[in-house]
Amino acid sequence: MLTADPAEVGSVLSGELAGRVLTAPESTERYRFDQSLGSTAGYPAAVVLAAGRNDVVTTLAIAQHLRIPVVPRGAGSGLAGGANALDGAIVLDLAGMDRIIGIEPRARTAVVEPGVLNAALDLAARTHGLRYAPDPGSKEISTIGGNIATNAGGMCCAKYGVTRDHVLQVTAVLAGGQVIEVGRATRKDVAGLDLRSLLVGSEGTLGVIVEATMRLIPVPGRTSTAAVTFASPAAALDAVLAMTAAATPSTLEFLDRTTVRAVNRSTRMGLDEDAGATLVLQCDGPHAQADLEACADLARASGAWDVFVAHDEEDGTALMQARRMALPALEQLGSVILDDVCVPVHRLPEMQVRVEEVAAALQVTIGSFGHAADGNLHPTIVFDAADDRARGRARTAFDRIVEAALDLDGTVTGEHGIGGLKTAHLDRQVGSVERALMRGVKQAFDPFGILNPGRGY
Numbered sequence: 001m002l003t004a005d006p007a008e009v010g011s012v013l014s015g016e017l018a019g020r021v022l023t024a025p026e027s028t029e030r031y032r033f034d035q036s037l038g039s040t041a042g043y044p045a046a047v048v049l050a051a052g053r054n055d056v057v058t059t060l061a062i063a064q065h066l067r068i069p070v071v072p073r074g075a076g077s078g079l080a081g082g083a084n085a086l087d088g089a090i091v092l093d094l095a096g097m098d099r100i101i102g103i104e105p106r107a108r109t110a111v112v113e114p115g116v117l118n119a120a121l122d123l124a125a126r127t128h129g130l131r132y133a134p135d136p137g138s139k140e141i142s143t144i145g146g147n148i149a150t151n152a153g154g155m156c157c158a159k160y161g162v163t164r165d166h167v168l169q170v171t172a173v174l175a176g177g178q179v180i181e182v183g184r185a186t187r188k189d190v191a192g193l194d195l196r197s198l199l200v201g202s203e204g205t206l207g208v209i210v211e212a213t214m215r216l217i218p219v220p221g222r223t224s225t226a227a228v229t230f231a232s233p234a235a236a237l238d239a240v241l242a243m244t245a246a247a248t249p250s251t252l253e254f255l256d257r258t259t260v261r262a263v264n265r266s267t268r269m270g271l272d273e274d275a276g277a278t279l280v281l282q283c284d285g286p287h288a289q290a291d292l293e294a295c296a297d298l299a300r301a302s303g304a305w306d307v308f309v310a311h312d313e314e315d316g317t318a319l320m321q322a323r324r325m326a327l328p329a330l331e332q333l334g335s336v337i338l339d340d341v342c343v344p345v346h347r348l349p350e351m352q353v354r355v356e357e358v359a360a361a362l363q364v365t366i367g368s369f370g371h372a373a374d375g376n377l378h379p380t381i382v383f384d385a386a387d388d389r390a391r392g393r394a395r396t397a398f399d400r401i402v403e404a405a406l407d408l409d410g411t412v413t414g415e416h417g418i419g420g421l422k423t424a425h426l427d428r429q430v431g432s433v434e435r436a437l438m439r440g441v442k443q444a445f446d447p448f449g450i451l452n453p454g455r456g457y
């Protein structure tokens with residue numbers, strides 16, 4: 001696709017967007033990778049630090065004219081390589097477009113620019129007695145634009161759903177610079193085909209999100225949290241099935257022993273390291289305490305060793321923070337490749353067994369944790385990057401885990417996206433007719449293939 005040399009791209013962009021274009025390799029370096037390990041990245045011709053919608057329009061018009069690929073970028077916290085630079089591309093950084101344009105408490109909506117951090121939106125909503133529910137582990141650092149583009153999940157999806165369920169309207173810029181508005185800031189909307197849903201989870205391949213109207217919900221009032229330990233992952237996951245069948249916890253997170261030990265090492269949380277697995281569980285709403293007790297009873301009936309109920313919200317927040325530390329804590333043990341697979345929840349026990357079998361067969365360390373109520377696991381392979389053979393085994397383990405999820409009627413990614421990491425795996429999940437339809441949609445939105453080419457599908 002590349003038809004202009006990088007120096008020309010930089011100088012054309014700088015002519016239109018003075019002061020907001022980086023071209024020197026030492027300043028573009030930090031925009032090359034997201035947080036995924038094991039992904040590859042190219043060297044961009046330029047990075048545009050967009051300050052407003054017009055900058056995005058200008059960039060995309062120039063890119064299409066020169067036939068230069070554009071990689072949209074939020075905070076770069078992605079775990080699939082979707083925001084990684086491509087050779088000769090323009091990285092379009094949207095983090096600086098971080099205004100909360102307005103909150104309408106009566107409609108329970110917020111209008112935001114794409115660079116607003118997830119946690120900042122939640123905080124602003126709380127001043128109106130509302131909250132922004134989707135809460136990825138990265139909520140303090142990831143942007144709403146990135147969350148929409150990846151259809152991010154998180155801890156409380158068990159009860160409140162994923163990002164898609166909280167996006168009402170999206171304004172996006174198409175390749176070439178045309179601005180579109182899809183969806184409506186209403187609670188219901190069935191007018192025409194649902195283009196808004198196509199943009200959600202499109203990983204920067206269809207349009208660049210420059211504004212969105214997000215749904216807010218009332219603050220639940222009470223929240224009760226517990227940590228429950230079990231002799232084995234199998235017992236913990238049996239308890240998950242009992243709880244999801246009979247109750248609706250807002251959070252139900254699984255941590256295996258390897259993960260708990262890593263969290264203890266990096267936080268001194270003092271979680272029980274002898275347990276085979278731990279569940280962190282939260283209920284909210286007016287009957288939070290009673291709901292939590294009911295879940296605890298179900299856990300005991302499934303053979304729980306111990307139920308530790310947090311005394312107050314502060315203790316509860318600490319337990320949730322321990323769960324949020326799972327990935328950073330495992331990263332302290334060595335290099336990691338984080339997987340993201342999702343299976344029908346009743347097949348989760350089998351999925352965890354398959355993860356353990358992969359670890360044993362390949363002699364690799366895998367810390368497994370994730371959003372158990374959604375059937376979404378993040379088996380994280382820890383390895384020594386300096387050892388070629390260990391690196392090869394880690395990569396094989398990653399692939400076998402994805403294959404296992406497909407064997408169990410699951411998906412190759414529950415929430416992190418395909419990015420540049422899982423395009424090959426998508427072939428087994430999605431048939432050739434469906435894949436052709438996806439490519440047809442791409443062609444309709446982006447006929448010259450400018451936007452994040454090769455990513456997603």
Ligand SMILES: Cc1cc2nc3c(=O)[nH]c(=O)nc-3n(C[C@H](O)[C@H](O)[C@H](O)COP(=O)(O)OP(=O)(O)OC[C@H]3O[C@@H](n4cnc5c(N)ncnc54)[C@H](O)[C@@H]3O)c2cc1C
Pocket residue numbers: 034035071072073074075076077078079081082083094114135136137138141142143144145146147148149150151152153154155203204205207208209210327328415416452455
């Ligand atoms: C510690 C940690 C915990 C995490 N926990 C979770 C979790 O619980 N659940 C979860 O789902 N993810 C999680 N993630 C992954 C990541 O935070 C999410 O994928 C997040 O949504 C990415 O947001 P971002 O702003 O960093 O986007 P980026 O990484 O910058 O980009 C991600 C993708 O979105 C595209 N994109 C970004 N902005 C736009 C835009 N404005 N318009 C069009 N396309 C755009 C990019 O091209 C790329 O394909 C975690 C990551 C870390 C590091």
